[in-house]
Amino acid sequence: MKKxxxxxxxxxxxxxxxxxxxxxxxxxxxxxxxxTRQKIYKCADEIGYRPNALARSLISQRSNIIAVVxxxxxxxxxxLATQQIVERLRDMKLVPIVFxxxxxxxxxxxxxxxxxxxxxxxxxxxxxxxxxVQSAIRGLDTPCILFNRSLAEVDLPSVAPDLxxxxxxxxxxxxxxxxxxxxxxxGLAGTATAEQRMNGFLSGLEQAGLEPFKIVSGNYRxxxxxxxxxxxxxxxxxxxxxLCANDLLAFGLIDQARKxxxxxxxxxVLIVGFDGTPNSAWGAYDLTTIExxxxxxxxxxxxxxxxxxxxxxxxxxxxxxxxxxxxxxxxRRSTNx
Amino acid sequence: MKKxxxxxxxxxxxxxxxxxxxxxxxxxxxxxxxxTRQKIYKCADEIGYRPNALARSLISQRSNIIAVVxxxxxxxxxxLATQQIVERLRDMKLVPIVFxxxxxxxxxxxxxxxxxxxxxxxxxxxxxxxxxVQSAIRGLDTPCILFNRSLAEVDLPSVAPDLxxxxxxxxxxxxxxxxxxxxxxxGLAGTATAEQRMNGFLSGLEQAGLEPFKIVSGNYRxxxxxxxxxxxxxxxxxxxxxLCANDLLAFGLIDQARKxxxxxxxxxVLIVGFDGTPNSAWGAYDLTTIExxxxxxxxxxxxxxxxxxxxxxxxxxxxxxxxxxxxxxxxRRSTNx
DNA sequence: CTGAAAGCGCTTACAG
DNA sequence: CTGAAAGCGCTTACAG
Numbered sequence: 001m002k003k004x005x006x007x008x009x010x011x012x013x014x015x016x017x018x019x020x021x022x023x024x025x026x027x028x029x030x031x032x033x034x035x036t037r038q039k040i041y042k043c044a045d046e047i048g049y050r051p052n053a054l055a056r057s058l059i060s061q062r063s064n065i066i067a068v069v070x071x072x073x074x075x076x077x078x079x080l081a082t083q084q085i086v087e088r089l090r091d092m093k094l095v096p097i098v099f100x101x102x103x104x105x106x107x108x109x110x111x112x113x114x115x116x117x118x119x120x121x122x123x124x125x126x127x128x129x130x131x132x133v134q135s136a137i138r139g140l141d142t143p144c145i146l147f148n149r150s151l152a153e154v155d156l157p158s159v160a161p162d163l164x165x166x167x168x169x170x171x172x173x174x175x176x177x178x179x180x181x182x183x184x185x186x187g188l189a190g191t192a193t194a195e196q197r198m199n200g201f202l203s204g205l206e207q208a209g210l211e212p213f214k215i216v217s218g219n220y221r222x223x224x225x226x227x228x229x230x231x232x233x234x235x236x237x238x239x240x241x242x243l244c245a246n247d248l249l250a251f252g253l254i255d256q257a258r259k260x261x262x263x264x265x266x267x268x269v270l271i272v273g274f275d276g277t278p279n280s281a282w283g284a285y286d287l288t289t290i291e292x293x294x295x296x297x298x299x300x301x302x303x304x305x306x307x308x309x310x311x312x313x314x315x316x317x318x319x320x321x322x323x324x325x326x327x328x329x330x331x332r333r334s335t336n337x
Numbered sequence: 338m339k340k341x342x343x344x345x346x347x348x349x350x351x352x353x354x355x356x357x358x359x360x361x362x363x364x365x366x367x368x369x370x371x372x373t374r375q376k377i378y379k380c381a382d383e384i385g386y387r388p389n390a391l392a393r394s395l396i397s398q399r400s401n402i403i404a405v406v407x408x409x410x411x412x413x414x415x416x417l418a419t420q421q422i423v424e425r426l427r428d429m430k431l432v433p434i435v436f437x438x439x440x441x442x443x444x445x446x447x448x449x450x451x452x453x454x455x456x457x458x459x460x461x462x463x464x465x466x467x468x469x470v471q472s473a474i475r476g477l478d479t480p481c482i483l484f485n486r487s488l489a490e491v492d493l494p495s496v497a498p499d500l501x502x503x504x505x506x507x508x509x510x511x512x513x514x515x516x517x518x519x520x521x522x523x524g525l526a527g528t529a530t531a532e533q534r535m536n537g538f539l540s541g542l543e544q545a546g547l548e549p550f551k552i553v554s555g556n557y558r559x560x561x562x563x564x565x566x567x568x569x570x571x572x573x574x575x576x577x578x579x580l581c582a583n584d585l586l587a588f589g590l591i592d593q594a595r596k597x598x599x600x601x602x603x604x605x606v607l608i609v610g611f612d613g614t615p616n617s618a619w620g621a622y623d624l625t626t627i628e629x630x631x632x633x634x635x636x637x638x639x640x641x642x643x644x645x646x647x648x649x650x651x652x653x654x655x656x657x658x659x660x661x662x663x664x665x666x667x668x669r670r671s672t673n674x
Numbered sequence: 675c676t677g678a679a680a681g682c683g684c685t686t687a688c689a690g
Numbered sequence: 691c692t693g694a695a696a697g698c699g700c701t702t703a704c705a706g
Contacts, residue, residue, distance in 0.1 A: 005478060009683080019684080019693090021691085023686085024686095031692085032691070036691085050449045050450075051684075052453065052683050053453040054394050054454065054455050054683080055682070055683035055698090056684055057684095058389070058700085059686080059697075059698045059699095060685055073410065073420040076413070080410065083409070083411075090436070098434075098435055100420065226620070255619055255620025279616075283592025284588075284595075344699055344700085355676065356678095356699090357676070357702080358677075361701090369675070389698090389699050393700055396682045396700050397682085397702085676706085677704105677706085679703100680704105682700085684697100684698085687695100688693105688694095688696105690691105690692085690693090
């Protein structure tokens with residue numbers, strides 16, 4: 001049923017050349033006459049030959065497989081980033097093999113299983129890179145790169161947004177818009193990204209001489225935002241501005257605030273999200289948000305991966321790119337206020 | 338810098354056994370005494386040995402790599418499905434290597450490049466499997482499975498929702514809710530899934546003796562829904578119900594209808610989406626939707642893949658699972674109507 | 675239960 | 691520009 005796959009031997013025989021020459025025909029910049037190369041391609045096509053990437057990796061001791069460790073794709077920013085990473089890798093003739101992060105990511109076995117595939121590098125885009133995960137990563141043979149998160153503590157190459165700056169930007173924006181009672185909905189407890197966003201928020205408020213009106217813990221998910229709304233709007237006094245650690249939280253918060261408390265946005269309260277997801281532009285929210293510099297980060301990580309794959313010096317091991325505020329109506333001070 | 342990876346030879350030497358025995362220690366159900374197996378594991382751990390999956394595949398002529406061809410992860414259903422597929426594969430000790438579908442998917446080269454990785458199967462979850470893509474797939478050495486789409490024309494194994502039934506369900510629901518002027522926002526032109534959804538809508542209306550009030554073309558994206566709203570609500574007469582080919586279209590339509598035309602949902606018009614995305618439950622929309630049977634589909638595709646990987650007979654080559662209506666407030670007939 | 679030998683499909687010095 | 695030879699790290703009959 002399943003036909004036997006053609007090998008380079010078959011092509012060689014058919015083309016009347018050696019296996020070596022067939023191999024060269026498929027290796028860029030190698031010494032083959034254009035004439036034989038074309039002849040080989042033609043023969044190959046005839047019998048449906050394609051080089052075996054596995055055998056090639058094995059003998060040449062270099063792999064064009066990159067492991068991508070992803071987190072929750074429900075988060076639209078992660079979904080978008082993952083898709084773009086796949087595309088960028090493809091542009092570099094690299095191929096992603098993807099793993100979902102989970103409980104077992106704290107074990108050495110999890111990462112060794114990845115290494116079995118001889119990946120050239122491991123790209124981690126998952127959110128929850130906790131302490132124990134980090135120590136599991138340490139001591140791997142394979143170079144790791146952190147995407148969209150920086151672990152200042154670990155000396156892992158990483159490309160990350162300047163979340164502190166982004167948080168500061170968000171807070172300052174609300175202050176400038178006239179808010180004085182600013183509440184904060186935090187991100188997933190225990191993660192570095194949540195901490196950095198929070199630090200940014202706080203520093204922005206502090207600079208304006210403001211204390212946070214209230215701090216509520218979130219978890220980066222829609223439901224967490226809805227819950228946060230309950231905590232915030234069930235109180236006697238409402239804040240006049242709310243900083244959310246990501247867009248998803250803001251969506252949940254807005255929906256619940258409107259539905260259960262008839263809060264008007266922005267008339268009653270201004271809201272700022274974080275991530276710059278495509279969804280933030282949706283009419284129901286029209287959410288002011290802090291846009292993460294996805295393109296810059298992708299370009300940077302592409303360069304890092306390229307360096308690793310081509311044995312070039314790695315260069316700087318950490319970069320942080322500035323975030324940008326996208327002003328929308330969720331934080332537009334209403335004229336009739 | 339990069340330390341030389343340990344091989345089975347190194348372990349064999351250290352443990353005082355042959356390479357064959359080391360190999361057996363890592364092969365389930367093979368003949369090794371438990372004692373030597375443990376000794377081997379211990380030695381392996383000492384020098385950080387892990388079997389090379391590539392070499393293993395090469396010699397054993399079987400691969401546990403599965404190619405997953407994805408489409409647009411902006412679509413939350415696709416994002417969710419992709420994530421779940423990755424998890425299911427992992428449960429089966431299989432590993433996904435992912436490719437983005439693109440223009441070049443209509444070329445044989447695109448698919449042959451995938452085959453270079455000796456994948457055991459190709460799982461296609463992308464949306465736009467057009468005619469020319471199909472003919473490029475034909476004649477591949479590797480078994481392909483269509484996920485979430487069925488191409489009745491091609492004899493490719495597929496697991497799909499019964500979209501026609503789902504569409505019928507949606508239409509009938511609106512009819513029962515009292516709608517008589519029902520508009521339809523269609524999916525991406527030229528795709529089988531859009532056609533099936535449309536057929537379902539139409540058959541539901543026809544059964545009630547209704548003609549569609551208006552048919553507008555969409556593209557499965559948020560922006561398409563917003564545009565459709567303009568076409569529909571700028572007219573003198575509004576429909577009293579709208580069937581959207583997917584949730585994303587419904588979101589865009591709802592937002593634009595509310596914002597630009599002050600349409601009230603469900604007071605002025607009932608709306609039904611399609612896909613059962615997590616977002617449909619969001620408070621801003623609370624969208625009645627046709628839920629795709631994701632779990633059943635995943636279980637089915639997992640079995641198909643398992644059959645292929647383990648050379649078991651494939652069984653039926655096409656399954657269609659029933660969709661379910663999730664009633665929500667976007668289609669709740671208002672009492673004060 | 676274990677080992678020696680052959681071989682998966684390829685690349686890459688080496689020699690011409 | 692081309693070929694013969696060695697070898698990447700492993701598995702699997704075969705023989706014991």
